[in-house]
Amino acid sequence: MFYGTEFQHVAPFRTQLLKWVGNKQRFAHQLASYFPTDIRTYFEPFLGSGAVLAALQPRQAIGSDAFGPLMEIWTTLASDPEQVVQWYRTRYDEYSALEKPEGYERIKARYNASPNGADLLFLCRSCYGGVVRFRKSDGYMSTPCGAHTPITPGSFAQRAQIWRRRLVGATFIKMDFSEAMQRAESGDLIYCDPPYTQSQTILYRGQGFELTRLMDEIVTCKERGVRVALSIDGKKKSGRVDCHLDIPQGLFEREVFVDCGRSMLRRFQREGESLEDEVVHDRLLLTY
Numbered sequence: 001m002f003y004g005t006e007f008q009h010v011a012p013f014r015t016q017l018l019k020w021v022g023n024k025q026r027f028a029h030q031l032a033s034y035f036p037t038d039i040r041t042y043f044e045p046f047l048g049s050g051a052v053l054a055a056l057q058p059r060q061a062i063g064s065d066a067f068g069p070l071m072e073i074w075t076t077l078a079s080d081p082e083q084v085v086q087w088y089r090t091r092y093d094e095y096s097a098l099e100k101p102e103g104y105e106r107i108k109a110r111y112n113a114s115p116n117g118a119d120l121l122f123l124c125r126s127c128y129g130g131v132v133r134f135r136k137s138d139g140y141m142s143t144p145c146g147a148h149t150p151i152t153p154g155s156f157a158q159r160a161q162i163w164r165r166r167l168v169g170a171t172f173i174k175m176d177f178s179e180a181m182q183r184a185e186s187g188d189l190i191y192c193d194p195p196y197t198q199s200q201t202i203l204y205r206g207q208g209f210e211l212t213r214l215m216d217e218i219v220t221c222k223e224r225g226v227r228v229a230l231s232i233d234g235k236k237k238s239g240r241v242d243c244h245l246d247i248p249q250g251l252f253e254r255e256v257f258v259d260c261g262r263s264m265l266r267r268f269q270r271e272g273e274s275l276e277d278e279v280v281h282d283r284l285l286l287t288y
């Protein structure tokens with residue numbers, strides 16, 4: 001219990017299914033432990049690799065993202081997990097049958113000719129640094145083959161099984177964040193992890209994300225009694241954290257700085273305030 005809200009106890013869950021830029025896998029449980037215990041439906045409208053959703057394991061949830069091929073992976077995992085395992089296995093075999101990076105390049109060329117979840121799944125696990133990068137002009141997936149050996153189909157199948165169980169309460173839909181947020185009702189919780197930085201906007205093919213549009217949605221959510229947790233401006237390792245964001249006055253009640261091993265909570269007092277000399281990895285703003 002902290003300032004009148006009872007928070008979740010969420011155990012660490014570090015088993016990654018998809019590799020995704022800006023994923024919260026390492027400290028997803030820490031973020032989720034600032035969510036209230038009485039969530040009706042949990043919404044995650046910038047789903048990415050789903051790290052926070054899987055750590056939380058909500059009874060009822062809607063996971064969404066604007067990126068179609070990514071959502072194809074999630075909807076198929078929910079409806080036919082064996083199919084997703086099969087997608088991985090066939091591409092792993094295709095990759096392994098040829099001299100590196102020929103198999104990878106074939107899969108990448110197929111994906112670029114016709115973007116799809118099956119190829120994206122294998123590319124994200126095997127590309128360089130796990131950073132799926134898209135060319136801004138035409139959305140071409142440009143990341144070269146990774147130096148590492150991708151996990152085996154057996155290991156992937158195990159992970160898929162674990163994830164399927166954790167996501168059993170979730171429904172997956174491809175949609176823009178605003179559509180998802182408008183579906184939420186009083187008593188629901190929305191966790192937002194938008195592509196905040198300029199570099200991330202490019203990485204995610206710039207699917208029409210603007211911070212002001214998000215702030216407007218958060219304002220109306222709060223008015224309806226929907227609670228919102230927003231990850232923003234993360235990855236500051238030390239020193240001053242600038243808060244020069246266009247945040248409507250009084251929208252957020254609390255601000256949390258989450259580190260992989262420890263975190264610090266304090267009242268959100270006024271815009272422009274900064275936290276000094278703290279090691280922080282992620283900044284979380286709460287409307288509750």
Ligand SMILES: C[S@@+](CC[C@H](N)C(=O)[O-])C[C@H]1O[C@@H](n2cnc3c(N)ncnc32)[C@H](O)[C@@H]1O
Binds near residue numbers: 022049064066200208
């Ligand atoms: C920082 S990532 C989320 C990472 C996620 N929390 C994780 O742990 O993997 C941001 C996501 O927002 C998605 N996105 C970008 N613009 C969007 C929009 N307008 N509506 C919904 N999703 C969007 C991107 O496709 C990307 O997956």
